[in-house]
Amino acid sequence: MGEYKIQLTVNDKKIIATAKAEESLLKFLRRNGFTEVKCGCEKGDCGTCTVIMNGKTIKSCISLAMQANGKEILTAKGLEKIEIGRKLQKSFVQHGAVQCGFCTAGMLMVAKGYIDKNPEPDKAEIRKAISGNLCRCTGYKKIVEAIYDVAAENHRLEGDINV
Numbered sequence: 001m002g003e004y005k006i007q008l009t010v011n012d013k014k015i016i017a018t019a020k021a022e023e024s025l026l027k028f029l030r031r032n033g034f035t036e037v038k039c040g041c042e043k044g045d046c047g048t049c050t051v052i053m054n055g056k057t058i059k060s061c062i063s064l065a066m067q068a069n070g071k072e073i074l075t076a077k078g079l080e081k082i083e084i085g086r087k088l089q090k091s092f093v094q095h096g097a098v099q100c101g102f103c104t105a106g107m108l109m110v111a112k113g114y115i116d117k118n119p120e121p122d123k124a125e126i127r128k129a130i131s132g133n134l135c136r137c138t139g140y141k142k143i144v145e146a147i148y149d150v151a152a153e154n155h156r157l158e159g160d161i162n163v
């Protein structure tokens with residue numbers, strides 16, 4: 001199969017590069033230096049490769065690089081530039097929700113994508129939102145609490161502004 005030139009934005013950086021027709025977005029991103037996007041099962045089962053494309057959370061191993069042509073991608077590194085991203089990173093550390101860290105980038109992306117859609121989730125909703133992402137270390141409780149605290153703090157701040 002052939003190679004095609006694609007253009008996309010990754011964490012506000014414009015990228016023009018060639019992609020093979022059958023190349024996954026995961027492989028394309030890692031080949032172009034975005035190694036913060038982790039490679040796990042490559043079957044859509046573990047969620048460690050999760051990124052946000054045009055505001056939608058996707059598993060990059062089961063998406064084609066070609067599908068990202070003209071799109072905006074956010075990876076875990078891009079979270080540093082976003083307030084909610086920094087809060088999530090801090091909260092994961094504070095709650096001990098990072099152990100081996102292999103799932104963390106994907107978990108952070110899912111958390112960011114979910115809080116954007118549902119700014120006031122309860123813990124059951126968060127558990128459901130991260131159910132497509134596997135973690136072998138934490139038992140999920142600390143991850144759920146880390147995400148919940150960020151959402152709850154945001155909600156409190158919004159309440160203060162609206163007073």
Ligand code: FES
Pocket residue numbers: 038039040041042043044045046047048049050059060061062
């Ligand atoms: S590497 Fe993509 S879901 Fe596992």
Ligand code: FES
Pocket residue numbers: 097098099100101102103104134135136137138
């Ligand atoms: S912290 Fe090790 S897999 Fe989640």
